Amino acid sequence: MTRAITLFALLLALALPLSLLAGRVWLDPASTPNAALILAELRLPRSLLAIVVGGGLGAAGAAMQGYLRNPLADPGLFGIAPGAALGAVVALWFGYAASPLLLPLFALIGAGGAMALLAAIAGRTGGIALFTLAGLMVASLAGALTALAISLAPNAFAMGEIVMWLNGALTDRGWREVWLAAPLVALGVALLWRAGPALDALTLGEPVARSLGIDTTRLLWLLVIGVGLTVGASVAVAGIIGFVGLIVPHLVRPFTDRRPSRLILPSALAGALLVLIADSIVRVLPLVTELRLGIALSLLGAPFFLWLLLRLRRGLL
Amino acid sequence: MSTLAAERLTVANRLDEVSLELRRGEITSLCGPNGAGKSTLLETLAGLITPDAGRVLLGTDDLAQFHSIERAKRLGYLPQSPEIAWDVPVRSLIELGRMPHGDKLAGPVDAAIAALDLGALAERRALSLSGGETARVLLARVLAGTPEWILADEPLAALDLAHQFALLRHLRRAADAGTGAGTGVVLVLHDLALAMNHADRVVVLDGGSVVADGPPHSALAADVIARVWKVATRWIGEPGRRALVTAD
Numbered sequence: 001m002t003r004a005i006t007l008f009a010l011l012l013a014l015a016l017p018l019s020l021l022a023g024r025v026w027l028d029p030a031s032t033p034n035a036a037l038i039l040a041e042l043r044l045p046r047s048l049l050a051i052v053v054g055g056g057l058g059a060a061g062a063a064m065q066g067y068l069r070n071p072l073a074d075p076g077l078f079g080i081a082p083g084a085a086l087g088a089v090v091a092l093w094f095g096y097a098a099s100p101l102l103l104p105l106f107a108l109i110g111a112g113g114a115m116a117l118l119a120a121i122a123g124r125t126g127g128i129a130l131f132t133l134a135g136l137m138v139a140s141l142a143g144a145l146t147a148l149a150i151s152l153a154p155n156a157f158a159m160g161e162i163v164m165w166l167n168g169a170l171t172d173r174g175w176r177e178v179w180l181a182a183p184l185v186a187l188g189v190a191l192l193w194r195a196g197p198a199l200d201a202l203t204l205g206e207p208v209a210r211s212l213g214i215d216t217t218r219l220l221w222l223l224v225i226g227v228g229l230t231v232g233a234s235v236a237v238a239g240i241i242g243f244v245g246l247i248v249p250h251l252v253r254p255f256t257d258r259r260p261s262r263l264i265l266p267s268a269l270a271g272a273l274l275v276l277i278a279d280s281i282v283r284v285l286p287l288v289t290e291l292r293l294g295i296a297l298s299l300l301g302a303p304f305f306l307w308l309l310l311r312l313r314r315g316l317l
Numbered sequence: 318m319s320t321l322a323a324e325r326l327t328v329a330n331r332l333d334e335v336s337l338e339l340r341r342g343e344i345t346s347l348c349g350p351n352g353a354g355k356s357t358l359l360e361t362l363a364g365l366i367t368p369d370a371g372r373v374l375l376g377t378d379d380l381a382q383f384h385s386i387e388r389a390k391r392l393g394y395l396p397q398s399p400e401i402a403w404d405v406p407v408r409s410l411i412e413l414g415r416m417p418h419g420d421k422l423a424g425p426v427d428a429a430i431a432a433l434d435l436g437a438l439a440e441r442r443a444l445s446l447s448g449g450e451t452a453r454v455l456l457a458r459v460l461a462g463t464p465e466w467i468l469a470d471e472p473l474a475a476l477d478l479a480h481q482f483a484l485l486r487h488l489r490r491a492a493d494a495g496t497g498a499g500t501g502v503v504l505v506l507h508d509l510a511l512a513m514n515h516a517d518r519v520v521v522l523d524g525g526s527v528v529a530d531g532p533p534h535s536a537l538a539a540d541v542i543a544r545v546w547k548v549a550t551r552w553i554g555e556p557g558r559r560a561l562v563t564a565d
Contacts, residue, residue, distance in 0.1 A: 069402035201413055204455070205400035210365055212462075213389030213417040258403045258442075 004255035004262070008269035012051070015273055019047045019280040045175045050279045051272040052178065053170070053238045056185035056230030058271015059264050061245025062252070063192040066199035066260030067223050068132065071312070075231045075245040078224065079138030083114025084235035085166060086142040089149045092162045104180055104236035111232025114138050115224055128206065131220065168239030168294035170279050177237040188229030189268050195222040196261030203260065241294045243301025244271050250308055319498035321362060321392075321466055325371035331357040333525040334371065341465060342499035344492050346512035348537065349522035350546055355505045356397060356470050358522065362503065363394040363468045389417035393464030397471045397505070399451050404444040407435070407454055414461030429460035432487045434480070448475045456484065460491075466501040467491065473504075473511060485515045492517075513537050513552070513559045521545055539564070 020043045021027045027043070029035045060075040068077070075081065087110020088103050096102040121134040146166070153159035198219045201209040210216055234241065248271045249263055256262045275293070278300065282291050322338040332354045339345050339362075347355045360366045362373055364380050373380040375391065393414070401410070411429055412421045430439050433453040438446065446454060452475040459467055467488070473481045491500040506512045512519050512533060519536035521529035523545045529536040539551050542561075549564035 197416065200405075200409075201416055203402045203405060204410070204413065204458070205396065205402075207360070207365055207396050208394065208400075210385070211363055211389060211392070211394035212413060213386040215385055257409065258405050259409055260403065 004252055004266035005269060007255060008252070008266050008273055012269055012273045012276070015276050015280075016047060016051075019050070019276050020044060022280040023283045041174070045178050046170050046173055046279070047276060048178050049170055049173050049181065049237060050276040052182045052185050053234040053241065054244060054275025055268040055272040056181075056188060056234045057241065057244040057275070058248040058252075059189045059192050059268035060227045060230045061247075061271070062249040062260070062263040062267035063195060063199065063223060063226060064245065065249050066263065067195075067202065067219070068128065069202060071250065072246070074242075075227050076139065076242070077132060078114070078118065078135040078227055078231075079140075079142060080111050080114045080135075080224075080228050080231045081235050081240055082139045082142035082146070083117075084108065084111035084232045085240050086110045086146050086149075087113070088165060088235065088239070089146050089162050092165060093149050093153065093158060095154075095158065100176060101180075104177070107236035108184075108232050110142070111228050111235065114142060115228045117141075118224060164292070165239050166294075167292040168235070168241035169282075169290070169292045170238055171290055171293075173237060181233040181237045184229045184233035188226045188231075188233070189264070191222055191226035191229070193264050195219055195226065196264055198222075199260035239294060241275065241297055243297050243305070244274060247301055247304055247308075248274060319501075320374070320376065321501060321503075322374040323358070323362065323371065324374060326358070326361055326368045326373065327370040328354075328357055328361060328366060328525075329369050331525055332361065332368070335522075335525070335527055336371075337520060337527065337530070339501055339503060340498075341501035342492050343517040344488060344502040344504065344515060345518045345520060346504050346506045346516035346533075347520050347522060348506060348509060348512050349528075353522040354525040355522055357525075359468050359470050359503065359505055360394075363392050364388050365394065386417050390462070391465045393459035393462050393467045395456055395459050395467070395469040395472055397474075399448075399455055399475075401443045401451065404442045407441050407443055407446070408439045410443055410454055411435075411439070411457045411461050414458040417462060425463050426461045429457040432460060433457045434483060449477055449480060452476055453480060453484070460487075464500070465498075466503065468503045470505045471507060474507065481511070485511070489515070509537055509542070510559060510561050513561070514557055 020039060023043065027035055027038060057075065064075050064077065065071055065073045084107040088107040091103040091106035096106065117138050118134050150159055150162055153162060198209065198214045201212045201214050206216060248267050252263055252266045252270045256266060278297050279293050282293050282296050285291055319341040320338050323335050326332050326335045335358060347358060349355050357366065361368050364373065380388065411426055415421050415426065430436060433456060435453060435457055438450055452472065456469065456472055473484060476484060488502050492502050493499055516533050518531065519533045520527055521536055521541060528545055529541045542548065542550050550561050551564050552559045553562055554560050
């Protein structure tokens with residue numbers, strides 16, 4: 001664990017100053033006018049938000065893969081990200097986005113609603129298969145309602161705003177978003193980290209984990225609340241940013257002994273690193289309008305995932 | 318404190334009012350045809366299935382009232398089909414047996430590794446092991462927890478002959494161990510000859526009910542086998558070295 005944590009913490013410490021300087025205008029602290037102001041009010045909050053969002057998504061992905069005992073699992077499976085997105089879309093639909101706190105608030109309510117729906121459907125049994133199915137249903141319900149909101153959008157502007165927002169981005173985010181997301185993500189990562197030993201026991205299957213004294217219902221709720229906080233907060237401030245939760249645990253696993261508990265904190269660091277780098281690249285690319293971070297990560301993520309599947313097929317994982 | 322008892326245990330469609338009293342220091346084998354309820358009984362005794370009626374008593378206490386950690390310290394359970402999700406170090410799997418105790422004490426872990434002849438494998442990765450090696454590692458995980466009771470579902474099925482006998486020797490030592498009550502060993506066994514030669518007591522289940530219970534030579538007598546398994550057989554060889562052959 002220490003090796004992976006040291007490695008990714010070091011890389012993150014290297015990447016952060018570079019990311020602060022990177023942008024359409026490369027910052028030279030000595031000569032750029034208002035450098036301190038740009039750093040403090042634009043670059044630093046955006047980079048920190050990338051770290052917060054990426055850290056949450058990375059940890060959530062590692063915990064989900066451990067819980068479902070499947071390297072292809074993704075935090076999206078619980079339907080929490082689509083739920084949060086639906087909440088945000090509702091805010092945009094009614095034009096509430098003008099008020100800075102209403103959109104993230106609606107997104108958090110959406111995430112909470114998805115969690116409550118999961119609880120109502122599958123909460124008491126604690127069975128993993130039923131729960132995954134329930135999550136998929138919540139996800140498709142939220143997706144359908146989001147599509148409905150788009151097709152019934154009151155005007156073209158709202159529709160455009162919704163579609164843009166669904167492809168997550170960190171453009172024009174500030175300290176307010178950092179202060180909103182950071183505590184929720186930190187709490188979520190802490191809960192997921194606490195689930196670690198139980199996830200290790202789950203390596204031997206649910207019956208053995210239970211025979212070792214693991215309360216599987218408690219574990220489930222630790223996971224749901226942890227993923228709900230990390231993913232819900234991430235979607236609330238950045239929109240949907242896919243693939244991070246799926247990819248990051250695979251990048252981290254070779255640097256660990258592959259125990260699920262040893263994967264969660266390094267995955268948080270590596271997720272932070274990945275989103276920070278991706279967001280920096282998006283800023284530097286010489287395009288007329290900035291490429292949306294969510295699109296960039298999907299463009300990176302899908303080929304990576306195919307490569308992963310090929311390796312999986314050859315039994316290399 | 319030295320018994321594990323089933324009191325009129327009923328699990329819908331699986332067990333029908335099963336009553337038993339198992340004693341520590343003995344190797345008890347659960348036998349019966351497919352679907353007889355052996356695994357269900359074992360899982361219910363381990364506290365993993367909540368019975369629809371009846372209860373399990375550990376000593377004089379109702380198992381349902383135990384905190385899951387306390388139960389886990391005292392009952393070690395090994396399921397039939399091995400399942401290992403990640404390619405973790407073998408030693409870390411065995412250390413999972415210590416989880417209810419909240420430690421990774423080297424003593425019991427090393428003892429379990431030695432008992433199952435796993436010294437050479439402890440530094441390997443879990444998914445690089447053969448089926449038999451995996452079965453031994455998973456049993457070592459149970460032993461590392463030093464439970465009062467070992468409840469194992471077909472622990473010998475994947476093992477070669479040498480390791481079957483080694484494992485049975487080890488379980489016998491565990492059952493005989495110490496000045497106290499010894500470990501209670503409950504095994505689901507399909508191989509009736511292994512049950513005949515190595516168990517102190519055999520419980521035969523059929524259709525969710527106990528149909529024979531006693532020392533192996535009476536619980537697994539040829540007429541019981543004919544009635545339950547519907548095959549005509551006879552035992553050959555001397556006591557302790559019996560083999561089962563067809564009657565004709």
